[in-house]
Amino acid sequence: MSEINITVTVNGTKINANVKPEMNLLKFLRSQGFYDVKCGCEMGDCGTCTVIFNGSSVKSCITLAAQADGGTVWTNKGLGEVDELTQKLQKAFVEHGSIQCGFCTPGMIIAGKAYIEKGGKPDRNEIKKAISGNLCRCTGYKKIVDAIYDVAEQMSK
Amino acid sequence: MKNFSFVNVENKADALEVLHREKEKSCLVAGATNVMPFIRYEKINDKTLINIRNLQELRFIREEEDKIEIGPLTTIYDLENSEIIEKYAPALREAAQDFADPTTRNSATIGGNIANASPAADTATPLLALNAVVVAESKSGVRKIPIQEFFLGVNKTALQCDELITVIEVPKNAANSNSCFIKLGLRNAMAISVVSVAAGVELAEGKVAHANVALGSVAPTPVRAKTVEAALVGKEFTPGLVEETAKLVTEDISPIDDVRASGEYRKTVAAVLVKRALKKSGKI
Amino acid sequence: MSAMFKLVGKPAPRHDAWAKAKGDQLYSDDFTMPGMLYGKALRSKYPAAIIKSIDTSKAKALPGVHAVLTAKDVPMNVEISKFGQMKDVGGGFEGLYKVLADGKVRFKGEAIALVAAETEELAEEACRLIEVDYEVQPGVFDPEEALKPGAYIVSSDEGENESNLIMESHINKGDVEKAFAEADVIVENEYRVPPVDHAYLETEGGVAWVDDNGVITMRVGTQVLEHYRTIAKVMGLPQNKVRNMSVPMGGGFGGKEDITVETFLCLLANATKRPVKMVWSREESLEVHSKRHPEILRYKTAATKDGKITAQKVEIIMDGGGYKLLTGWVQMYSTVNAPGCYNIPNVKVDSYSALTNNTPSSANRGFGCCQANFASELQMDELAAKLGMSPLEIRLKNCLRNGDEICTGFIPQGHIALEEIAKKAWEGLEATGPKPDYVDGKKIGRGLAIGMMSYGRLTFMHDSSRVGLRIELDGSVTLRAGVPDLGGGQASVLCQIVAEELGIPMEKVHPYIMDTHLTPLCGTTTATRQLYMSGNAALVTVKVLKERIIKKAAEMLDAKPEEVQLINEKACLINNPLKSVPFVQVVGALSNDGVELFHEGQFNAPFTDVPNLHDMKGRIWPDFTYSAHAVEVAVDEETGKFEVRKVVLCYDVGKAINKNSCEGQLEGGCVYNQGYVTENMGWENGITKARSFAEYLIPTAVDAPEIETIMVESGGGLGPYGAKGVGEPADNSIAPAIVNAIYDAVGVRLKEMPVTPEKLLKAIQEKNK
Numbered sequence A: 001m002s003e004i005n006i007t008v009t010v011n012g013t014k015i016n017a018n019v020k021p022e023m024n025l026l027k028f029l030r031s032q033g034f035y036d037v038k039c040g041c042e043m044g045d046c047g048t049c050t051v052i053f054n055g056s057s058v059k060s061c062i063t064l065a066a067q068a069d070g071g072t073v074w075t076n077k078g079l080g081e082v083d084e085l086t087q088k089l090q091k092a093f094v095e096h097g098s099i100q101c102g103f104c105t106p107g108m109i110i111a112g113k114a115y116i117e118k119g120g121k122p123d124r125n126e127i128k129k130a131i132s133g134n135l136c137r138c139t140g141y142k143k144i145v146d147a148i149y150d151v152a153e154q155m156s157k
Numbered sequence B: 001m002k003n004f005s006f007v008n009v010e011n012k013a014d015a016l017e018v019l020h021r022e023k024e025k026s027c028l029v030a031g032a033t034n035v036m037p038f039i040r041y042e043k044i045n046d047k048t049l050i051n052i053r054n055l056q057e058l059r060f061i062r063e064e065e066d067k068i069e070i071g072p073l074t075t076i077y078d079l080e081n082s083e084i085i086e087k088y089a090p091a092l093r094e095a096a097q098d099f100a101d102p103t104t105r106n107s108a109t110i111g112g113n114i115a116n117a118s119p120a121a122d123t124a125t126p127l128l129a130l131n132a133v134v135v136a137e138s139k140s141g142v143r144k145i146p147i148q149e150f151f152l153g154v155n156k157t158a159l160q161c162d163e164l165i166t167v168i169e170v171p172k173n174a175a176n177s178n179s180c181f182i183k184l185g186l187r188n189a190m191a192i193s194v195v196s197v198a199a200g201v202e203l204a205e206g207k208v209a210h211a212n213v214a215l216g217s218v219a220p221t222p223v224r225a226k227t228v229e230a231a232l233v234g235k236e237f238t239p240g241l242v243e244e245t246a247k248l249v250t251e252d253i254s255p256i257d258d259v260r261a262s263g264e265y266r267k268t269v270a271a272v273l274v275k276r277a278l279k280k281s282g283k284i
Numbered sequence C: 001m002s003a004m005f006k007l008v009g010k011p012a013p014r015h016d017a018w019a020k021a022k023g024d025q026l027y028s029d030d031f032t033m034p035g036m037l038y039g040k041a042l043r044s045k046y047p048a049a050i051i052k053s054i055d056t057s058k059a060k061a062l063p064g065v066h067a068v069l070t071a072k073d074v075p076m077n078v079e080i081s082k083f084g085q086m087k088d089v090g091g092g093f094e095g096l097y098k099v100l101a102d103g104k105v106r107f108k109g110e111a112i113a114l115v116a117a118e119t120e121e122l123a124e125e126a127c128r129l130i131e132v133d134y135e136v137q138p139g140v141f142d143p144e145e146a147l148k149p150g151a152y153i154v155s156s157d158e159g160e161n162e163s164n165l166i167m168e169s170h171i172n173k174g175d176v177e178k179a180f181a182e183a184d185v186i187v188e189n190e191y192r193v194p195p196v197d198h199a200y201l202e203t204e205g206g207v208a209w210v211d212d213n214g215v216i217t218m219r220v221g222t223q224v225l226e227h228y229r230t231i232a233k234v235m236g237l238p239q240n241k242v243r244n245m246s247v248p249m250g251g252g253f254g255g256k257e258d259i260t261v262e263t264f265l266c267l268l269a270n271a272t273k274r275p276v277k278m279v280w281s282r283e284e285s286l287e288v289h290s291k292r293h294p295e296i297l298r299y300k301t302a303a304t305k306d307g308k309i310t311a312q313k314v315e316i317i318m319d320g321g322g323y324k325l326l327t328g329w330v331q332m333y334s335t336v337n338a339p340g341c342y343n344i345p346n347v348k349v350d351s352y353s354a355l356t357n358n359t360p361s362s363a364n365r366g367f368g369c370c371q372a373n374f375a376s377e378l379q380m381d382e383l384a385a386k387l388g389m390s391p392l393e394i395r396l397k398n399c400l401r402n403g404d405e406i407c408t409g410f411i412p413q414g415h416i417a418l419e420e421i422a423k424k425a426w427e428g429l430e431a432t433g434p435k436p437d438y439v440d441g442k443k444i445g446r447g448l449a450i451g452m453m454s455y456g457r458l459t460f461m462h463d464s465s466r467v468g469l470r471i472e473l474d475g476s477v478t479l480r481a482g483v484p485d486l487g488g489g490q491a492s493v494l495c496q497i498v499a500e501e502l503g504i505p506m507e508k509v510h511p512y513i514m515d516t517h518l519t520p521l522c523g524t525t526t527a528t529r530q531l532y533m534s535g536n537a538a539l540v541t542v543k544v545l546k547e548r549i550i551k552k553a554a555e556m557l558d559a560k561p562e563e564v565q566l567i568n569e570k571a572c573l574i575n576n577p578l579k580s581v582p583f584v585q586v587v588g589a590l591s592n593d594g595v596e597l598f599h600e601g602q603f604n605a606p607f608t609d610v611p612n613l614h615d616m617k618g619r620i621w622p623d624f625t626y627s628a629h630a631v632e633v634a635v636d637e638e639t640g641k642f643e644v645r646k647v648v649l650c651y652d653v654g655k656a657i658n659k660n661s662c663e664g665q666l667e668g669g670c671v672y673n674q675g676y677v678t679e680n681m682g683w684e685n686g687i688t689k690a691r692s693f694a695e696y697l698i699p700t701a702v703d704a705p706e707i708e709t710i711m712v713e714s715g716g717g718l719g720p721y722g723a724k725g726v727g728e729p730a731d732n733s734i735a736p737a738i739v740n741a742i743y744d745a746v747g748v749r750l751k752e753m754p755v756t757p758e759k760l761l762k763a764i765q766e767k768n769k
């Protein structure tokens, strides 16, 4: 029951807080005001809470907040301020009409970034696989794939 | 109310120490992808969460003389991208490719997957077909558990409460190098298997020298298709033989009805997947 | 004409797109307030039971718990709920809304008590401490059983406690019996369609507080702002003292059309005088919020040898679940759309809806229409198969054309493009190459379905919308509209229309939306009505201001008003664009003259009387949008697993005002109802077995097909610039097209969804016996 003290660098800022041992990273991030990390299911099934944790993309709802002690987390909003690839993706999402309700968008952009960073090519099928853990109920995925494809193409030039 | 405490461990020795101290209260946490849902649904409580996620010393894939060694902290992503796995245990690689989605694969570990012992665990089926050996360590010593003796029931394994999986060994042999994995889910990603099959055959002069076939989601634990295997060994490997013997798989499995499918359906598709996996492994 | 548009028809980024891309957009769950408490509902363990007593004393005694409320704490626990319409429709349409269960529990998960506590965990703990004494009842879970004499009665409330029948409605056109007697062929089938969860990624939630003037205020995303009126009634407060400063939704699809957390939050905030937050978990959302109506549809169709349909007789039984909610309205859609989008001389439809102890049914994108469309489009293919005709032929032979009447005798005003779009979709699929027999060992099949669905609400609801505009002194424009934005770009398109008319860039128009008391009420974001209704309201409003501006500009340019146009932030002469005056200068001049630079205008849809439900006739909706889906599937004949490989969809959208938004609706709707074919709530005796997104499987990116979107722009709609609405029609004909394609592949047609691999395999095996 007793709380533990953790320090996590989120979007470049060190944050120190007391958390319950069983708290998930999603709730921790939201409790610290990182509201762009969305809660859609808390079971790892929807991908709206995807963030970059110690360099790789994870679903923050199925990550223990305490596991992030001493680690770094980047969210879509934070990356948008410093990371060129993320900025390109955000722009492509806006221009391709890939955003409807926008609830999946932050997680979707992180998944797209993870794909391109691992050397992902402009290939529709591969892009679909890369975002297959990020549900979207509005767009039918087509315009999301279009946007990631566009950026993958820009990056592979 | 939820009641947990948390300990972070930095190395294997630490981990064994804490396990020894906490005994039944221990709950190792690697990728946390099973542990978090369990906490949420209150399937576990009053536990000490022991964080082993950072134990880099247990995250490896090594090639030895007669086997490959996989560290329990190896992620599903690592399995998917390893040339060693691709060469000596392709079934495991194919299972990794069909596992959840790329993001979950970054967190989920092979150690967590088998320690959790779900009948649907996607790496368990291939490991069973590959005749893997689970190396478990506690303060009192190391023991090797053949994978056939590892799974005892739904979420039950042969591990003691103070034991840590430290290595998963996969023998190097032709059957394992020929192995493959097929999963049937209700969706193309993020789907728990309705049935999964892993198979590896070794042929000698057209005849079956070894045949290893395992299935997931068809019994409380992943199971070997012993009847099928026995009916294959020593025979000439032909499509006709495969089609006939694959049907025998119903002898080896005891599937139940659940939200995803009925037991009857599982029996039918198990035979289909066994047939396909055998053909693929034996390249006919 | 279209060549002259500057903005209309372009793929303009929406006003909110950047905020959403960058993660700046705040939703219902993203507000916290000082001193905020957490609300939680205690929910029924049983689908059918009588509540004997409730003991809240232990929960109340738990430190950190600030309120525990039950039905007796709600001033008006039972209310007749409107759904945004201004008119009392009567006729049994308005549904009974009950805040907290008392008497009989009607479905599993119905809220019985509310708790507000310091933390979420404490609120949960308090719920556990509430003791409810239930007397479990047998319940009834099948709508046909529920309608039989002697059935278990679901409700204990007055007006509903004698029978489970919610409503019956009938259409009688011509003489079906005579047509059946004379028919060359008759096809008879029964179809069954399942409940569907909206599966928006944002669950229901929000915050509420009592403001410094005693106004109960909330921030809750809803499709129906006007619910504040019902909430005020329930709370015994005046309507000007309950306010929703609503927020964009993370998806709605009809699921946020009924009241969700609003009343719970207001009651708790009022009881504790502290801000309260409540957000439903995914499990809660899947179990308790209303679903798409499950229906049983029985078809009997008569036709001549050459494929002309002479009669269609349909019986529909709808499962309304535990509460009536929007069932009456949904029933209108199922009933009138039952014969499909065809010109049929003799039609008889008999529809019945029943209360059961299942999760309530209500609005879900498609609203009764996609159920009927599924059945009628399978029936068409059954008929085609019997006659040896192709799916395209039979449709072209019978589909509605301009001047034809629908089954109520009404002749649609808008353009009917069914023939064109059916051909375009089918030919589009054929153009992707000849159909292969097998791909990767899977059998390939192609299928077609077409459909029609209304846009705009039922005309007997007397629908209206209002938009307010103010031109600022720097030439920017403030748009005020109570338009709930659920992601379809509902607000952005209004800005686009205003900017187009005033000849200014879209960024110069900023929308203030969704406040019950500060923005003009636009009506609901439902029924595919916002572009049609509020788009027209925006047009009506901006035209008033435009006239004032042009009049002044003409004066300044020494010209006649009809010689002046607004373009590129200037007023200029149509014949001599070089002679111009900046927009902002005209605005300044008007301001100097004391001319009003604001206006609030209203648009009214056509109004009709409530139809005679025993013989429905006349206009029921303003107009229709027509759809066609051509689909290619691949079926694994040994496992029954199938994939949707390709879709070519074609719609007459009238005018695509925002190209991206319009395509986005069509593509999103396509995949939404691709899910209709396979999604499975797993209902069993009132219990929902799909309690998470690991069980309720909506399509992922790798399940969605490659979609080719063809938009026809006939200009023949009743919306601004001839636009039609597309939001709901977007999901109309995809599901039957998939099932028809499976038939083409393997020769079996499953008449009951969900189509699971297991059911399909069984059907294939039976056929091969």
Ligand SMILES: Cc1cc2nc3c(=O)[nH]c(=O)nc-3n(C[C@H](O)[C@H](O)[C@H](O)COP(=O)(O)OP(=O)(O)OC[C@H]3O[C@@H](n4cnc5c(N)ncnc54)[C@H](O)[C@@H]3O)c2cc1C
Binding pocket: A043, A044, A045, A062, B027, B028, B029, B030, B031, B032, B033, B034, B035, B036, B037, B072, B073, B098, B099, B100, B101, B104, B107, B108, B109, B110, B111, B112, B113, B114, B115, B116, B120, B121, B122, B123, B159, B163, B164, B165, B166, B190, B191, B192
């Ligand atoms: C959205 C989602 C999708 C999923 N999809 C799949 C899928 O497709 N296929 C599939 O098989 N599984 C799937 N899973 C289940 C889960 O991801 C896997 O079982 C995963 O491999 C567990 O690994 P982990 O590291 O996350 O385990 P954790 O959750 O950290 O641990 C799981 C269990 O293993 C124990 N444990 C962990 N490491 C060790 C060790 N070294 N020694 C002893 N005990 C140990 C823990 O104490 C715990 O009991 C899914 C889960 C989620 C949330």
